[in-house]
Amino acid sequence: MTDFERIRLYYELKWATKEQLQKYVQFNVITPEEYKVITGEAYVQ
Numbered sequence: 001m002t003d004f005e006r007i008r009l010y011y012e013l014k015w016a017t018k019e020q021l022q023k024y025v026q027f028n029v030i031t032p033e034e035y036k037v038i039t040g041e042a043y044v045q
Contacts, residue, residue, distance in 0.1 A: 003029050008038045 001009075007030055010016040018039055024030045025043055032043035 004034050004038075007034075011038050 003024075007016065007021065007024055011018075011021060018041070021030070021035055021038060022043065025032055025035050030038075035041075035043040
C-alpha cells in the first residue's frame with residue numbers, strides 16, 4: 001500500500017482530518033494533486 005492509498009483510507013475512515021492531510025503535503029508525503037483527489041478540494045497554503 002502506498003502512502004497515498006494509506007492516507008486516503010485514513011481520511012475515508014475519518015482517522016485523519018483535512019488539517020492533517022495538509023501537513024502530509026507540507027512534508028512531501030503526498031502532493032497537492034493527491035490532496036485534491038482525497039478531499040475533493042484544492043490544496044491552499
